[in-house]
Amino acid sequence: xxxxxxxxxxxxxxxxxxxxxxxxxxxxxxxxxxxxxxxxxxxxxxxxxxxxxxxxxxxxxxxxxxxxxxxxxxxxxxxxxxxxxxxxxxxxxxxxxxxxxxxxxxxxxxxxxxxxxxxxxxxxxxxxxxxxxxxxxxxxxxxxxxxxxxxxxxxxxxxxxxxxxxxxxxxxxxxxxxxxxxxxxxxxxxxxxxxxxxxxxxxxxxxxxxxxxxxxxxxxxxxxxxxxxxxxxxxxxxxxxxxxxxxxxxxxxxxxxxxxxxxxxxxxxxxx
Ligand SMILES: C[S@@+](CC[C@H](N)C(=O)[O-])C[C@H]1O[C@@H](n2cnc3c(N)ncnc32)[C@H](O)[C@@H]1O
Numbered sequence: 001x002x003x004x005x006x007x008x009x010x011x012x013x014x015x016x017x018x019x020x021x022x023x024x025x026x027x028x029x030x031x032x033x034x035x036x037x038x039x040x041x042x043x044x045x046x047x048x049x050x051x052x053x054x055x056x057x058x059x060x061x062x063x064x065x066x067x068x069x070x071x072x073x074x075x076x077x078x079x080x081x082x083x084x085x086x087x088x089x090x091x092x093x094x095x096x097x098x099x100x101x102x103x104x105x106x107x108x109x110x111x112x113x114x115x116x117x118x119x120x121x122x123x124x125x126x127x128x129x130x131x132x133x134x135x136x137x138x139x140x141x142x143x144x145x146x147x148x149x150x151x152x153x154x155x156x157x158x159x160x161x162x163x164x165x166x167x168x169x170x171x172x173x174x175x176x177x178x179x180x181x182x183x184x185x186x187x188x189x190x191x192x193x194x195x196x197x198x199x200x201x202x203x204x205x206x207x208x209x210x211x212x213x214x215x216x217x218x219x220x221x222x223x224x225x226x227x228x229x230x231x232x233x234x235x236x237x238x239x240x241x242x243x244x245x246x247x248x249x250x251x252x253x254x255x256x257x258x259x260x261x262x263x264x265x266x267x268x269x270x271x272x
Contacts, residue, residue: 009146017146018096018122021187025076025097031185035103039076041083049219049240052247053264056212057168058083060268061137064164065091068134073123073155074141078104081116091116092133094123126154133158136165143170146190149200156204159271165206168266169197175218175227176263182223194260201269210268213253216261 009017025033042054058080064070065084072081075093077100085091093116095101104118121127123138123145136155145151148169155165171177172191180189192200194213201208218227219236239249253262 014124014146017188017190018124021144022096024187025095026099033187035077035100038100039079041079047240049236049247049249052240052242053214056214057139057166057266060166060210060212060266061135062087064135064137064166064268068163069132071126071128071133071136071158073126073136073138073151074144075104075118076100076141078107078116078118080137080139082107082111082113085113085116088115089134092128093118094121094126096120096122123151123154126158128158130157131160131163134160134163136163137167139166139168142167143189143191144187146188148190148192149203152200152204152206156206156271161271163271165269165271166266167201167269168264171197171261171263171265174215174261174263175230176215178224178227179218179221179231183221194265197265197267201267205272206267206269207272208267208269210266212250212266213259213262213264214247214250214266215263216249216253216258218263 023029027034040054042058043051061080061084065088067089070084070088070091072091072093075081075095078093081091081093093104098120101118101120108116108118119127124147136159138155142148142151152167155167159165170189170191172193177191198208217230217235217239221231239247241248243251252258
């Protein structure tokens with residue numbers, strides 16, 4: 001039995017939330033996500049905030065993926081693994097949406113990435129032996145998982161000792177969390193405070209060696225009305241500008257105290 005603290009949700013609740021999310025990501029609901037758009041590849045030269053964020057993630061991942069056995073948790077259609085394919089030793093993507101994994105496998109065949117594999121499965125019970133991977137990453141996925149503690153334990157378990165993971169988590173004390181809550185038709189989010197994110201990682205035996213924060217404003221959505229002014233596209237256009245090699249958003253989001261209100265936190269960790 002894993003050393004989990006008392007869960008906030010019952011097993012039945014976790015199963016129910018996961019089923020709801022899986023159905024949305026499998027196109028089984030009215031607003032189902034589409035395999036064509038769920039996961040993006042970077043667009044060279046684009047100044048768009050989310051494209052720049054994607055390039056930052058991929059650059060961070062590339063450092064650890066070189067020559068490594070790599071796992072992508074919540075891989076969707078495999079966009080990130082395909083970008084890393086030229087440098088890694090072998091790659092596996094796991095996602096619990098069958099249509100997304102099917103598309104990933106089709107793309108693998110058409111793009112000829114033989115070192116990359118895709119598996120349909122739940123991040124809560126990763127179907128791999130302990131110590132299988134040198135590098136595990138999970139982008140934009142952990143905050144859709146109702147029991148992130150358990151998933152982080154799984155990530156730590158399948159990592160080899162001394163291996164790295166890059167995990168992205170969403171902050172419950174952020175404006176973006178308010179916007180996400182105003183869109184119940186989208187996949188339900190399970191955000192944590194920043195101090196809790198760190199605790200979850202440390203308890204799983206992961207030492208944090210890098211931490212970057214982003215998205216001080218949501219940069220998407222039109223709800224709730226109370227945030228109308230801060231949701232204007234003007235903010236994104238301004239904060240996505242680069243100064244000294246970083247987006248203004250990252251400079252602001254990384255300031256002490258302000259960091260606790262930024263939404264997106266990327267942790268670079270080592271398994272001890
Ligand atoms: C927003 S998408 C992110 C996809 C990709 N990582 C990216 O950044 O483009 C979230 C993905 O997490 C997957 N997911 C959510 N909960 C999961 C779980 N418990 N096990 C496996 N996959 C899960 C969803 O099916 C979806 O493909």
